[in-house]
Amino acid sequence: xxxxxxxxxxxxxxxxxxxxxxxxxxxxxxxxxxxxxxxxxxxxxxxxxxxxxxxxxxxxxxxxxxxxxxxxxxxxxxxxxxxxxxxxxxxxxxxxxxxxxxxxxxxxxxxxxxxxxxxxxxxxxxxxxxxxxxxxxxxxxxxxxxxxxxxxxxxxxxxxxxxxxxxxxxxxxxxxxxxxxxxxxxxxxxxxxxxxxxxxxxxxxxxxxxxxxxxxxxxxxxxxxxxxxxxxxxxxxxxxxxx
Ligand SMILES: [Ca+2]
Ligand SMILES: [Ca+2]
Numbered sequence: 001x002x003x004x005x006x007x008x009x010x011x012x013x014x015x016x017x018x019x020x021x022x023x024x025x026x027x028x029x030x031x032x033x034x035x036x037x038x039x040x041x042x043x044x045x046x047x048x049x050x051x052x053x054x055x056x057x058x059x060x061x062x063x064x065x066x067x068x069x070x071x072x073x074x075x076x077x078x079x080x081x082x083x084x085x086x087x088x089x090x091x092x093x094x095x096x097x098x099x100x101x102x103x104x105x106x107x108x109x110x111x112x113x114x115x116x117x118x119x120x121x122x123x124x125x126x127x128x129x130x131x132x133x134x135x136x137x138x139x140x141x142x143x144x145x146x147x148x149x150x151x152x153x154x155x156x157x158x159x160x161x162x163x164x165x166x167x168x169x170x171x172x173x174x175x176x177x178x179x180x181x182x183x184x185x186x187x188x189x190x191x192x193x194x195x196x197x198x199x200x201x202x203x204x205x206x207x208x209x210x211x212x213x214x215x216x217x218x219x220x221x222x223x224x225x226x227x228x229x230x231x232x233x234x235x236x237x238x239x240x241x242x243x
Pocket of ligand 2: 119128
């Protein structure tokens with residue numbers, strides 16, 4: 001009878017100890033990684049025709065570089081990254097673009113990547129043509145001297161620039177748009193090429209805190225009463241828990 005009288009206080013004590021332990025546990029991070037393919041309806045190219053601009057988002061290729069003057073191409077890519085958890089901390093991101101053809105035989109230049117925002121349409125305006133100038137320069141994804149056909153090139157892009165609530169977009173342009181004597185551009189695949197074997201894509205690595213978050217973590221705790229004893233089932237949060 002004495003032993004039975006102790007059961008409930010012991011169970012309560014266990015509960016208190018477990019709760020206190022969870023509160024004292026240091027926050028740890030769960031790593032996760034998502035891949036986003038470029039949006040076919042939004043990726044494409046702008047072409048400067050001097051003095052006009054035109055937009056093509058249905059073409060299979062996104063060109064960056066120059067043709068005989070005044071024609072110049074800039075390529076645009078769009079990734080809907082809004083499904084990333086709002087609470088995620090993006091730790092790394094890498095942009096992958098696949099080459100199609102090299103139209104730079106007589107010239108060498110770099111194709112530069114800029115983080116830009118052109119919204120829900122790629123518009124043939126001087127504003128969207130020049131977005132790169134106020135965007136984040138992510139560096140060179142390709143030097144034409146080391147060009148290879150039908151090959152994915154990649155570049156580390158700024159993790160803090162990944163948009164967790166909307167689109168993450170990029171502009172690719174030639175480092176030398178003054179050439180213009182003959183063709184001097186790279187044709188990159190767009191998402192309009194069938195399937196995903198050549199599509200542009202963005203790989204985002206992020207962490208989610210697994211620290212106990214009361215009261216939400218409390219909701220994940222189930223209690224089962226059994227013969228006067230109480231067992232607590234406790235699990236850590238996983239990456240699947242956070243919407
Ligand atoms: Ca497209
Ligand atoms: Ca736009």
